[in-house]
Amino acid sequence: METTVDDLDMRRDGQPAEDQSIGNLVEHTRTFAASDPGSAVHAFFGGHPSAEGVVILDGQAPKGLVMRNDFYQKMGSLYGRDLFMRRPIRLIMNARPLVVDVSVDIATIGLIAMNRPHDQLYDLVVITSGEGYSGVVSIKRFMIELSRNREMEISLLKTQKEILREANEAEIRNRKQIEEKSQELRRKNDAIKNLMDNAGQGFLSFGKDLVVSGEHSLECVQILRVPVEGRDFVALMARHVSPGVARTMAQVFESVFASDKALRAKVYLSLLPPEVTIYDRSVSIEYKIIRYGDQKRMMLILTDVTEKKKLEARMVEERNNVKMVAKALTRQSDVNLAMEELAAFAPGDAGVIVAAAADPGAALAEIFRLVHTFKGDFAQLGLHNTAANLHAEEDRLAALSARPEAPARDELTGIVAGWDARALLQEDVGILTDILGKSFFEKDERFQIGEEALGDIERQVMALPEGAERRGILDALRRLRQRSLKDILAEYREYLQALADRLGKAVEPLRVGGDDVFVDKEAVQRFVKSLVHVFRNMIDHGIESPEERLEAGKREQGLVKCKVRLEGGEARLSVSDDGRGIDAAKVARAAVAKGLIAPGDVAGLPLEKVHALLFEDSFSTKEEVSALSGRGVGLSAVKAEVERLGGTVEVASTPGLGSKFTFRFPLP
Amino acid sequence: MARILIVDDSIVSRTNLKNILADARHEVVGEAVDGEDGVAKFLSLRPDMVTMDITMPKLNGIECLKRILGHDPEARVMMISALGQGAKILEAIDSGARHYVTKPFEPDKVIEAVTEVLGD
Structure with a gap:
C-alpha cells in the first residue's frame, strides 16, 4: 500500500x-x-x-x-x-x-x-x-x-550504510510507487468527484457479481462502519435489514442485471427499500443503473437523513401544536370540561364502574366505550398527545377483551387504578401552558389571551397549508377578538362605585342585562370609553344625594342600568338612571348663556331640541364647572364616537324619575 | 386512449379505478370479478391492457396473470396490490407483469404507471 x-x-x-x-x-x-x-x-x-x-x-x-x-x-x-x-x-x-x-x-x-x-x-x-x-x-x-x-x-540508516543505500533506493522506489499510486488515487478521486455532486453522501457501485468496486466515497464506510470495497453489497446490507428484504434485494439485483428492458428494470428497482436503518441512523438509498459502454452497473447513493427526518418530525409536531393551541383557545371551556371529566374518570369513576359491575366483562365493555369516547373528544379538541395516550390504553383494553377467557376483576381493577389523568394529559397541558400560560386552566377566571400572543398564533396558523381546516381555525380565532358587549360594559362597575363614593352619592352596583351581542373589542373600544361621560353625568347630575332621594320617597341608593338588545343587525344599548331627570329649563338657560340659542327661542323649544343641546360642543349645565363632568366636552364626545360607528344617540327624560340614553349602531 | 380490462373482486376498488382511468380518457371495456372471469374476459375482449388485483377468489391475480400470458405472451398486465405485498409483487413481475400500483390509489401514480405500460 x-x-x-x-x-x-x-x-x-x-x-x-x-x-x-x-x-x-x-x-x-x-x-x-x-x-x-x-x-x-x-x-x-x-x-x-x-x-x-x-x-x-x-x-x-x-x-x-x-x-x-x-x-x-x-x-x-x-x-x-x-x-x-x-x-x-x-x-x-x-x-x-x-x-x-x-x-x-x-x-x-x-x-x-x-x-x-x-x-x-x-x-x-x-x-x-x-x-x-x-x-x-x-x-x-x-x-x-x-x-x-x-x-x-x-x-538503521545510520548504522548500516548498505541498508541505508538500499533503503534509500527502496525509498525512491517507494516514492515512485507512492507517486504512481497517488496519481492513480487522484484519478480515482476525480472519477468519484464527478459522481458526487454533494458532499456527505455515500456513493458506491457494483456489477452483476454485487461486489462493491474501489470507487466509492468515504461516507459509505462512515455509514456502514466496515470496508466496502470487494464486499458483496447484499451481504453488507443483510445485517441491517430483515431476511425477507435481503432476499428481495438479491432477487431484484439479479433481475435488473438480467433484464434489458428499461421499464422492467425501473419497476424492479421500485421494490427495493428506499430507506434502511443502519446503526440507528436513517439512511436513504437511491438506486441508479449506469452504463459503461455495454457494461451495466448499479450505482447507489446513500444519504444519512436522520437529522432531516427529525427536523421534519419536529415541523409536523410544531404544526400540530399550533393547531392544538388554536383549537383549545377557541374552545377553552370545552377543553377544561373534558379535562375535568377525565380527571373524575381516571381512576375514580372507572374504579367505581369496575367495582360495581356484576360481571367484569360488562365493566370492561363499558370502560372501553368510555375510554374510546374520551379519546374521540380529546382528538376533536386537538389534544393529540392525550388522544394518543388514551389510544394506547384503549389498545390494552382491547387486548384484554380479545382473550378467550373473561377478564378477572382484579386485573381490570389494576389497570384502572394505574391510570392518572394528570399523566395522560401531561404533554398537552405542558404545550398549552407554555404558549397560553397557566391561567388557561383556571376555570373560575375568564381566560383572556393578550393581543400580541393571539396575533402570534394567528401568524403561525397562517403558515399552515391552505384549506378548510385553516379557514376554520382562523375564523374561530377572529371570534376570540369578539366579546359580549355586556361583559365589556360590566367593567364599569367598580368605576361607578368609586365615582359615587367620591361625590357623596350612594348607588347600587351597575346592572347590565339583555342579549349577548358580540362585538369586535377593538372596534367598539373608543365608543365604550366615551361612555364614561354618560356615567359621570348620571352620577354627578342625575342621581340625587341620599338625603334628597329619601325626601323624594326614593330608595337611598340610586340605580344605573345598561341594557343590550340585538335588533335586526343593530345593537341597541340603553343606559338609564333613576335620578332627578334632565331639567329642560336649566338646559335652555345654560344654552342661552353660552350663546347656543337666542333668548327668544327658549319658549316653545321642543323637548328633543333641548336634549339635543346636551350634545353640543362646550355645553355644561352646572353653574360652576365640576372636576368631573363639567368641562362640557363629555357628551359631545359620546355622540361623535357613536356616529363614528355609523350609529345614533337619543335621550329621553322624565323629571323626577330619571333619564335614559339610547345608542344604536350597526354590527359589522 | 386505451381499452382496459379491470380484474378486481372489490367493487369499491373497481369503481375507483374506473373513475381514474375514465378521467384520463381511457375506455374501461370490461370488469372481471375474479381470476377465472378475468381470463375469460381477456380472451373475449382482447384489451390493450389489464389491471390485475392480486388477492381474489377462485383464481388469484398471479395465476390469472400467468394464464393470460400463456395465451398472449405480449399481454400488458399491471398489478394492483395492497401495501406490504412486496414479495407477491416481485413474484408477479418475475412472472411477466409489466408494472404495479399500490392501494389506496393515488390517481397520478396510477395514470403514470398505465402510461408507462402502454408505452412499453
Whole structure:
C-alpha cells in the first residue's frame, strides 16, 4: 500500500507484510452510559490527566464520544457547570463520532479522520469489532507511531550504510510507487468527484457479481462502519435489514442485471427499500443503473437523513401544536370540561364502574366505550398527545377483551387504578401552558389571551397549508377578538362605585342585562370609553344625594342600568338612571348663556331640541364647572364616537324619575 | 386512449379505478370479478391492457396473470396490490407483469404507471 515505513519493515525483517489493520493501535479508554451524569466524566478526567476522551456506550454499541477539551470548554461556558454536571452526558457528547470497524485499513482511517471537520480533526476514532465497541485510536498515537517508525528507520540508516543505500533506493522506489499510486488515487478521486455532486453522501457501485468496486466515497464506510470495497453489497446490507428484504434485494439485483428492458428494470428497482436503518441512523438509498459502454452497473447513493427526518418530525409536531393551541383557545371551556371529566374518570369513576359491575366483562365493555369516547373528544379538541395516550390504553383494553377467557376483576381493577389523568394529559397541558400560560386552566377566571400572543398564533396558523381546516381555525380565532358587549360594559362597575363614593352619592352596583351581542373589542373600544361621560353625568347630575332621594320617597341608593338588545343587525344599548331627570329649563338657560340659542327661542323649544343641546360642543349645565363632568366636552364626545360607528344617540327624560340614553349602531 | 380490462373482486376498488382511468380518457371495456372471469374476459375482449388485483377468489391475480400470458405472451398486465405485498409483487413481475400500483390509489401514480405500460 502507500506507507513507506511498512514497506521498509517488511524488507528489513523479511517478515510477511504486516496486516494493514488498525488493530495494534487500538487502545482502551473508559466508557460511560449515555445516562451517566456529567459529573462522573468530570471525575474521571480529573483523575486521569492523560485521558484524551471517553466513549459513551448503549449496551455494547458506541453512541458518542466526549473529548476532554470539548468537555472542559462546555463546562467552562456560562452556566455550563450548572447545566451539565448533573444532567446526562449524552447532552454534551458528540453523537456522531468517527466509528469504524477494526477491519478497516489504516490508510482509509487516516483519510477519513483527516477529512473530518476542523474541530474534530484530533478526536479519538472509535473502533468496533462486529457490532460491539472495541476501543479507540488516538490520532496522537497514530502520529507518534508513524514518527517512531521513522526514527527506527533513521538509526538503521545510520548504522548500516548498505541498508541505508538500499533503503534509500527502496525509498525512491517507494516514492515512485507512492507517486504512481497517488496519481492513480487522484484519478480515482476525480472519477468519484464527478459522481458526487454533494458532499456527505455515500456513493458506491457494483456489477452483476454485487461486489462493491474501489470507487466509492468515504461516507459509505462512515455509514456502514466496515470496508466496502470487494464486499458483496447484499451481504453488507443483510445485517441491517430483515431476511425477507435481503432476499428481495438479491432477487431484484439479479433481475435488473438480467433484464434489458428499461421499464422492467425501473419497476424492479421500485421494490427495493428506499430507506434502511443502519446503526440507528436513517439512511436513504437511491438506486441508479449506469452504463459503461455495454457494461451495466448499479450505482447507489446513500444519504444519512436522520437529522432531516427529525427536523421534519419536529415541523409536523410544531404544526400540530399550533393547531392544538388554536383549537383549545377557541374552545377553552370545552377543553377544561373534558379535562375535568377525565380527571373524575381516571381512576375514580372507572374504579367505581369496575367495582360495581356484576360481571367484569360488562365493566370492561363499558370502560372501553368510555375510554374510546374520551379519546374521540380529546382528538376533536386537538389534544393529540392525550388522544394518543388514551389510544394506547384503549389498545390494552382491547387486548384484554380479545382473550378467550373473561377478564378477572382484579386485573381490570389494576389497570384502572394505574391510570392518572394528570399523566395522560401531561404533554398537552405542558404545550398549552407554555404558549397560553397557566391561567388557561383556571376555570373560575375568564381566560383572556393578550393581543400580541393571539396575533402570534394567528401568524403561525397562517403558515399552515391552505384549506378548510385553516379557514376554520382562523375564523374561530377572529371570534376570540369578539366579546359580549355586556361583559365589556360590566367593567364599569367598580368605576361607578368609586365615582359615587367620591361625590357623596350612594348607588347600587351597575346592572347590565339583555342579549349577548358580540362585538369586535377593538372596534367598539373608543365608543365604550366615551361612555364614561354618560356615567359621570348620571352620577354627578342625575342621581340625587341620599338625603334628597329619601325626601323624594326614593330608595337611598340610586340605580344605573345598561341594557343590550340585538335588533335586526343593530345593537341597541340603553343606559338609564333613576335620578332627578334632565331639567329642560336649566338646559335652555345654560344654552342661552353660552350663546347656543337666542333668548327668544327658549319658549316653545321642543323637548328633543333641548336634549339635543346636551350634545353640543362646550355645553355644561352646572353653574360652576365640576372636576368631573363639567368641562362640557363629555357628551359631545359620546355622540361623535357613536356616529363614528355609523350609529345614533337619543335621550329621553322624565323629571323626577330619571333619564335614559339610547345608542344604536350597526354590527359589522 | 386505451381499452382496459379491470380484474378486481372489490367493487369499491373497481369503481375507483374506473373513475381514474375514465378521467384520463381511457375506455374501461370490461370488469372481471375474479381470476377465472378475468381470463375469460381477456380472451373475449382482447384489451390493450389489464389491471390485475392480486388477492381474489377462485383464481388469484398471479395465476390469472400467468394464464393470460400463456395465451398472449405480449399481454400488458399491471398489478394492483395492497401495501406490504412486496414479495407477491416481485413474484408477479418475475412472472411477466409489466408494472404495479399500490392501494389506496393515488390517481397520478396510477395514470403514470398505465402510461408507462402502454408505452412499453
